[in-house]
Amino acid sequence: MSDIIEKALSSGDGAPKVSRINEVVIRIAGNSQDGIQAIGGFLARLAGRSEQEVMTFMTIPATISGGASIFQVRMGSGEVLSSGDEADVLLAFYQHSYDAHISSLKKGGIVMFDSDHVVPNPELEKTYHHVGIPISSLTVEAIGGTAKDKGKNIYSLGLIAKTFDLDLPKLEKLIGERFTGKDPSILNNALAAFHAGYSHSLGNLLETFKFTDAQKKDGTQIVMNGNEALGYGLIAAGVRFGAGYPITPWSDIMELLRRELPKYGGMFIQTEDEIAAISMAIGGSYAGRVSVTGSSGPGISLKTEALGWAIMAEMPLVIVDVQRGGPSTGMPTNIEQSDLNIAVNGGHGDAPRVVIAPANVEDCFYMAIEAVNIARKYSVPVIILTDQGIATRIEAFVQPNLEKVCQDISPDFTPIADHKPYDLSTPNSVSLHVPPGTKINSGKYPIVTGLEHDELGHPTGSPKLHQQMTAKRRKKLQALGATLPVPKIYGPSEGNVLLVGWGSTEGPIKEAVDRARAAGDSVSSIHIKHINPLPNGLENIFSGFNHVFVVEMNDEGLYGFGQFGAILRARYCDPKIQGLNKTDGLTWKVKEILERTKTNLTAGIRKL
């Protein structure tokens, strides 16, 4: 957008002008208690209601109260794939916000700053268009009282609304909904602040902007972040019991489930520790209904012994891992995809389990349902790998048809003639769990166990049975793998470079493909959502390209391929598979992916 801004600003004829724009990236920088997430949230929901696409990105400080925080929102009439490398507009509340984030602004971009707190750098005034507004004092003037820092977020929302000619009635309605049920004076103050911001003369900013019309969507859009989508997806899937222990950034999901499940007759239990959490969830699954636990990095490490039990005992279970920077306590509020190894292999022994990774917020909803259904169908734990980025990122997507999507997975306690919990003769090696409460007419009751066992669940030291049971636990996942869809290729199916991604990086990778192709480079991508087992047929995709670069936010590792890259190399023995890794704890920028792709190409195939 910045080109348009430059043009608009340089026209200089003094007449107020409205420029048409397709999209905009706004970065709001302040402190965590300023409510800047609320501005971002309003903008995201407005975009959703206006059939626009939207994607947000936020950082939260690891401090308990206060600390610098940003919220970036990219909204537009066309397809929005990532939260944007650079901002068109920066809204800076403090000097530190200005100093730290001005470099994230495109050259020629607009910086709006609170002139009560920020002294602009004269050098930078040549590069960026500066609009100083005494936001703090004007907010106090608008709503009165001693509300020193309160309300300036809503005032700023008014400024942004004016600048981008946003839909005033829709925003007023959103503000009304947000503050509904509270003291009416709070809503009145919010609206007063908003209108004051909206009416403020934008001073030396001569132009305002208007979005081109968005393409019609197929249905009403809803707006939420990845953690919310995952939590509601589990509810839609029929999950009614779970247990967890607080840890960032997983806690939002447990808070949501604790709050929501009682409406459906279910419950979510906060346990004394991570091990108790997974154990209680396994107990819930054993009792007859797939249950959920979850955590982030360190908590997943703690859960691995119990995970091994669920695999050995063939118990359905869903485990959510909202990844953060590791190892150990690591970087709790940063983004990283470094739990793939523990998700796929964590724990002792040969312990195959299912790992899936949603690529966007909408996926979080639908893949939660898929996870529950795989767990039930194959009697196996399923790990959903998301990350800090997707967890807090807000997106708009077409509202699911809940009447169709919601499922009832109540257990069936109909008496059965006979039951072997570990039947070796079933097709695809899948045997199903029969919960307590079920009368078994043969009078032989199943024991589920972590000891190697015979078909009835009784302990055995038989070498033959250990081989058979180990193979059984593997074969059912191989059967699942054969049913998984092969990912679609983004771009032509033959070319020079194939970028392979997984998890939250889909947007920037696709955008990198778009930019590369626009520049005449032969780049395509695929995004793999089923990590373990892998879908069949990936080798046919790889064979269409000279280079396969696996784009991941984790370390390249001892041998240079990254975590997923190493799995793909082991699986396909293909030397053209190379890693494209980073560990700065930040999301991929499109230009980073493009630069790193070039570097990889220059280096050629380095390692065999």
Next chain:
Amino acid sequence: MSETLLAKPVTAVSTTTPPVEERKGLTKKEIAADHPTWCPGCGDFSVLALYFKLIEKRKMWHEKITTVAGIGCSSRFPYFVQAHGAHYIHGRALPFASGISLSRPDLHVFVFGGDGDAFSIGGNHFNHTARKNIKMTYCVMDNWVYGLTKKQTSPTSPLGFKSKTDQWGAVDYPINPMKQAIAAGATFVARTTHTNPNHVLQMMEAAMDHDGFSFIECLSECVEFYEGAFDASNPRKGGVFNEVPKSHDVTDELAAYKLADEPFPGSFGIFYKSNKPTKNAKEAEIIKSFQSKTAGLKDWQILQKNFDRMK
């Protein structure tokens, strides 16, 4: 199955009602599964026999019993019982059992384990399951030694006990399970010993009838690695079996704590009992209040209400 338990509202999982016709109680033959793998003379045999007797006497059915254990000699228990059961990991039987208890009020959940499982690796869960008062019966077969791994010091081994990990005698102060249970907030705390079968059964029945977390410490001799540990409590070996005095008020926490402080062999019986509401009941209460607001709505309609606010 106690009447109070069956009468509870079904919460997290709806269950089919059992057939109405009168079913005969189970015979010992129908309850017994694998032959126990314990050493001849092990105290655990008598606990198992009395569990069978409890099932027979109280006319419980296979499908309504769930027997759960962690890891240890005594934790082999579920394999020997012909009923739904789970042999879980070391120390974590209580949270596993909690998952069953909270989502299935129609079942009675029995957990069996040893002193290492309960007070060492599982110590945290013991405290928290007790304080939350989650309905189940937990019987710890305490033998004061690690038996399955062949004679290491356990959290209840007395000072001076010579084990493979304390060849000169244990130096760490032992845990007093009764004090631990009372302090943690357990609502039923009883002590018995495998050499007095009638008393074991009496305690098991009282524990089962208690609406809450019921804990029994049952002394159970390891004849292989700690022979004679409990002779002082066995009249046949010249010891004394003292029942809790009739005058003891089981609702008096301090009096219970004093009983728990008696030197070995101490007293046997119910030390403490209170009728605090269970977590099961509290969660059911929460569900009830939420569901009163969503009455008549299908699940998808409840979710739709949330989604309508996210547009």
